[in-house]
Amino acid sequence: MIKRLGTGLAVMWAAATASYLALLLAPGDTVDILVGEGADTPEIRAEIIAEWGLDRPEAVQYLDYLWRLLHGDLGRSYQLDRGVGEILASQAGPTAQLTLAAAAIGVTLAGVIAVATAGRGRWLRGAASAAELVSVSVPPFLIGILLLSVFSFTLGWFPVSGAAGPQALVLPALALGLPIAGVLGQVLRGGLERALEQPFAVTARARGLTERALVARHALRHALLPAVTLAGWFTGALLGGAVITEVLFGRPGLGQIAMQAVTGRDMPVVMAVVLLSAAVYVTISTLLDLSYRAIDPRIGG
Amino acid sequence: MTVNAAPPAVRTLLAAEDLRVSFVGTEVVRGISLSVAPGECVAIVGESGSGKSVTARSLLGLAGPGSVVRAGAFRIAGRDALGFGPGDWRRLRGRFAGLVLQDALVSLDPLRTVGAEIGEVLAVHDAVPRARRTERTLELLASVGVPDPAARARQYPHQLSGGLRQRVLIASAIAAEPELIIADEPTTALDVTVQAQILRLLAERKAGGTALLLISHDLAVVASIADRVLVMKDGRTVEEGPTGQVLSAPEHPYTRSLLAAVPSAASRGTRLSTAPPLVGAAARTAGESPAVGGGPRTAAELPPAGGGVRVAGEPPPVGRAVSRAWPVLAGVGLSKSYGARTVVDEVSFVLHEGETLGIVGESGSGKTTLARLALGLLEPDAGRVSLHRRPWSGVPERGRRPLRPRIQLISQNPLDSFHPRHTVGRLIAEPLSLSVSASLSASLSASASASRSLSRGERRDRVLDLLARVGLGPEVAGRHPRELSGGQRQRVAIARALGPRPDVLVCDEPVSALDVSIQAQVLDLLAEIQAEYGTAMLFISHDLGVVHHVSDRVLVMKDGQVVEEGDVEQVFTRPRHAYARALVAAVPRLPRARDVNVT
Numbered sequence: 001m002i003k004r005l006g007t008g009l010a011v012m013w014a015a016a017t018a019s020y021l022a023l024l025l026a027p028g029d030t031v032d033i034l035v036g037e038g039a040d041t042p043e044i045r046a047e048i049i050a051e052w053g054l055d056r057p058e059a060v061q062y063l064d065y066l067w068r069l070l071h072g073d074l075g076r077s078y079q080l081d082r083g084v085g086e087i088l089a090s091q092a093g094p095t096a097q098l099t100l101a102a103a104a105i106g107v108t109l110a111g112v113i114a115v116a117t118a119g120r121g122r123w124l125r126g127a128a129s130a131a132e133l134v135s136v137s138v139p140p141f142l143i144g145i146l147l148l149s150v151f152s153f154t155l156g157w158f159p160v161s162g163a164a165g166p167q168a169l170v171l172p173a174l175a176l177g178l179p180i181a182g183v184l185g186q187v188l189r190g191g192l193e194r195a196l197e198q199p200f201a202v203t204a205r206a207r208g209l210t211e212r213a214l215v216a217r218h219a220l221r222h223a224l225l226p227a228v229t230l231a232g233w234f235t236g237a238l239l240g241g242a243v244i245t246e247v248l249f250g251r252p253g254l255g256q257i258a259m260q261a262v263t264g265r266d267m268p269v270v271m272a273v274v275l276l277s278a279a280v281y282v283t284i285s286t287l288l289d290l291s292y293r294a295i296d297p298r299i300g301g
Numbered sequence: 302m303t304v305n306a307a308p309p310a311v312r313t314l315l316a317a318e319d320l321r322v323s324f325v326g327t328e329v330v331r332g333i334s335l336s337v338a339p340g341e342c343v344a345i346v347g348e349s350g351s352g353k354s355v356t357a358r359s360l361l362g363l364a365g366p367g368s369v370v371r372a373g374a375f376r377i378a379g380r381d382a383l384g385f386g387p388g389d390w391r392r393l394r395g396r397f398a399g400l401v402l403q404d405a406l407v408s409l410d411p412l413r414t415v416g417a418e419i420g421e422v423l424a425v426h427d428a429v430p431r432a433r434r435t436e437r438t439l440e441l442l443a444s445v446g447v448p449d450p451a452a453r454a455r456q457y458p459h460q461l462s463g464g465l466r467q468r469v470l471i472a473s474a475i476a477a478e479p480e481l482i483i484a485d486e487p488t489t490a491l492d493v494t495v496q497a498q499i500l501r502l503l504a505e506r507k508a509g510g511t512a513l514l515l516i517s518h519d520l521a522v523v524a525s526i527a528d529r530v531l532v533m534k535d536g537r538t539v540e541e542g543p544t545g546q547v548l549s550a551p552e553h554p555y556t557r558s559l560l561a562a563v564p565s566a567a568s569r570g571t572r573l574s575t576a577p578p579l580v581g582a583a584a585r586t587a588g589e590s591p592a593v594g595g596g597p598r599t600a601a602e603l604p605p606a607g608g609g610v611r612v613a614g615e616p617p618p619v620g621r622a623v624s625r626a627w628p629v630l631a632g633v634g635l636s637k638s639y640g641a642r643t644v645v646d647e648v649s650f651v652l653h654e655g656e657t658l659g660i661v662g663e664s665g666s667g668k669t670t671l672a673r674l675a676l677g678l679l680e681p682d683a684g685r686v687s688l689h690r691r692p693w694s695g696v697p698e699r700g701r702r703p704l705r706p707r708i709q710l711i712s713q714n715p716l717d718s719f720h721p722r723h724t725v726g727r728l729i730a731e732p733l734s735l736s737v738s739a740s741l742s743a744s745l746s747a748s749a750s751a752s753r754s755l756s757r758g759e760r761r762d763r764v765l766d767l768l769a770r771v772g773l774g775p776e777v778a779g780r781h782p783r784e785l786s787g788g789q790r791q792r793v794a795i796a797r798a799l800g801p802r803p804d805v806l807v808c809d810e811p812v813s814a815l816d817v818s819i820q821a822q823v824l825d826l827l828a829e830i831q832a833e834y835g836t837a838m839l840f841i842s843h844d845l846g847v848v849h850h851v852s853d854r855v856l857v858m859k860d861g862q863v864v865e866e867g868d869v870e871q872v873f874t875r876p877r878h879a880y881a882r883a884l885v886a887a888v889p890r891l892p893r894a895r896d897v898n899v900t
Contacts (some may be wrong), residue, residue, distance in 0.1 A: 119366070198407060199402055199403075199404070199407045199408040200407060200408055200409055200410040200411070202358070202363060202400070202402060202408070203400065203402055203408045203409065203410075203470070203473070204410065204421070205363055205394065206361055206363060206394050206395060206398075206399070206400035206474075207394060207395040207421060207422045207425055207473070207477075208391045208392065208393075208394040208395040208396060208422075208425045208426060208477075209391075209421070209425055210391060213425075217421070218410050218412075218413070221412050222412060295412065296412060297411075297412065297457045297459075298411060298412075298457070298459050
């Protein structure tokens with residue numbers, strides 16, 4: 001457990017350092033960004049440099065940045081002139097809603113399709129396989145545009161943009177969740193089919209179990225093992241996809257903030273988003289690692 | 302088709318006439334008739350691919366996806382099974398007949414506790430009230446001889462020993478008190494002493510009135526428990542009758558060859574297989590000879606190819622010469638530990654020129670670790686190994702490399718040791734291109750100049766030559782290992798091992814994965830090679846019959862230590878150590894009737 005915590009901290013440190021280096025290497029002068037559209041005189045420039053401590057050596061600035069991070073201070077946004085922590089806190093809610101809803105849709109769809117089609121006839125399997133392939137290979141923004149044009153513009157069932165109410169959540173969550181359902185569904189079905197061919201499945205059938213009971217009590221747990229190893233990809237797909245989905249559907253959230261920060265070179269915000277993603281990634285993969293042990297008693301012990 | 306007319310007084314549990322099972326047009330069971338009465342043990346014996354397992358599973362409606370089962374008549378528990386739907390079959394499974402498969406490590410769900418597995422049968426058939434399920438599970442575990450059932454029920458299959466797991470599997474099969482147990486190779490993955498315990502357990506159930514349908518490749522296992530035997534080959538019954546009659550006075554040539562192929566004390570120094578294994582031996586080139594040391598041999602000395610049919614029971618064509626003067630491989634005081642576990646504990650051995658040293662022991666006794674130490678793949682923690690009286694352990698790999706061709710390995714599953722994308726020809730050629738030491742003396746003087754690379758043509762000739770030596774035709778060179786049968790693969794492994802002309806072959810369970818008739822051919826081949834080239838063999842096996850057949854001397858290992866050592870006859874007839882005595886006593890035996898085997 002201590003080792004795991006150490007690894008997590010190392011990942012966080014690496015993310016912080018990498019984003020800091022990216023800031024250093026980024027083209028353009030930080031002072032230019034801070035001056036922005038305002039009055040540009042040597043006096044104002046000197047004032048800005050003094051205020052942000054930009055005259056210090058880069059190593060000192062880096063250490064100062066790490067020191068402030070350790071105290072939970074994420075810095076101030078160049079553009080919005082607000083604390084970065086405050087900005088993230090206000091925007092994390094809608095993003096959490098979106099990603100959790102998308103994850104729920106992805107996992108549920110994948111589970112239902114896999115259980116319904118594992119080991120069944122050629123046509124059913126083929127159709128499910130094709131649907132999965134399409135959902136995986138079509139980029140999420142295209143899925144989003146399709147969903148919008150059908151259900152919002154044509155049918156008018158759902159709002160085109162915004163985050164008002166659960167109705168506004170349906171289409172973006174679908175756009176983000178479908179590709180996940182595609183990949184997860186294939187992995188789950190493969191796992192189920194492998195499990196149903198194992199000798200223990202013959203033993204279980206010989207006890208008089210129905211196929212449904214065999215899947216529910218035996219095979220599903222075996223199929224979960226390969227699915228859990230996808231955790232890293234899964235988290236990455238949700239976080240990366242959230243940026244695009246939020247912009248496309250005009251939803252507030254971390255994705256929007258990240259997008260604006262990148263275009264405006266608001267580096268404190270970009271770095272904070274990177275750090276937050278790393279933290280989420282570390283937490284989720286730790287949780288899933290632990291669940292792996294709970295699913296398979298043969299591991300670790 | 303013959304119909305098993307059971308005596309009318311006895312109620313028949315199960316009767317099938319002209320049972321046929323096919324998969325996508327290919328018929329694998331081609332008209333089997335069998336019946337089982339209460340308290341009776343019927344055995345189906347056959348080699349892999351004979352259709353015995355499919356027959357057994359079709360009796361539970363579990364022949365598998367894509368199977369079509371037909372029969373002239375098919376009655377189970379007094380009902381006509383020909384019209385059974387999925388629900389009818391399900392109600393029979395577990396309740397009327399319990400199934401015990403091979404290797405409980407995979408036949409029990411590895412992710413569930415063994416208690417849950419047994420409880421499941423009770424739940425599905427509502428065998429006992431819900432409140433009594435746990436209690437009944439523990440009773441069942443106790444009844445199959447599992448000690449401390451309450452603690453065991455909470456464990457997972459991988460936490461139990463092979464014997465305990467198999468007992469659990471039997472407990473789950475009998476949980477709903479079925480009238481019939483179908484046991485498909487129930488002891489195949491087990492050590493011999495554990496096998497004896499499981500057979501005793503099945504015999505107890507039979508004595509209690511449960512009928513038993515036993516599927517096995519092992520005639521000796523069948524001999525100890527079955528009342529009637531069906532011998533199957535290619536989906537058909539070739540012979541059937543009371544066990545004693547079939548095993549001691551077999552009528553069909555196939556049954557006779559099966560019986561003759563079983564290695565044992567009586568078969569020492571004789572051939573096990575009847576058919577000549579050599580195919581395409583004519584492809585051997587006249588100029589090249591695979592002979593080691595003894596100079597080129599003439600064609601007259603080679604085993605006959607195709608022309609003379611050799612018969613089981615005959616002595617091998619060339620006599621054996623064991624020279625006790627020259628120890629080719631020796632280990633002194635070898636120890637190896639992994640963490641706190643000592644796997645090999647102060648083991649010493651000597652292997653002389655042309656000799657076979659058998660190493661027997663049950664799983665976990667340290668046999669394979671000893672083989673790895675002997676091969677110089679593992680460094681001992683203490684003690685040393687020498688090859689040709691030169692240090693073989695404790696030297697850098699660079700020092701070992703010139704001698705590597707002199708010691709080769711034949712493993713249990715050659716497929717794992719083959720590169721799956723290479724052809725057989727390439728697999729055999731690979732060690733040839735590494736180093737070709739012209740003779741033993743050249744290699745001992747460690748002159749690197751004695752090694753030269755073979756030309757393409759020479760290498761190809763040598764590959765074909767080696768293939769011919771192990772009884773494979775030149776066409777095999779172009780195939781991939783997956784396309785070959787188990788016996789052919791082991792022949793390829795032997796050809797590859799012979800390529801560098803070794804003085805020592807380390808054989809680690811070389812025939813354990815093979816059918817008895819294929820095993821017989823491979824053992825005969827190894828005997829021929831030893832007779833021809835004087836190769837010394839370190840022969841590791843859990844099968845006492847095989848070790849008795851091939852070995853000159855034997856080491857018996859238990860928990861990493863050598864508990865008994867000596868001449869093969871002495872160890873097998875007058876074992877001194879209690880464990881060796883128990884091991885020898887646990888071997889199931891065939892009725893002594895070898896005289897009927899000679900045609």
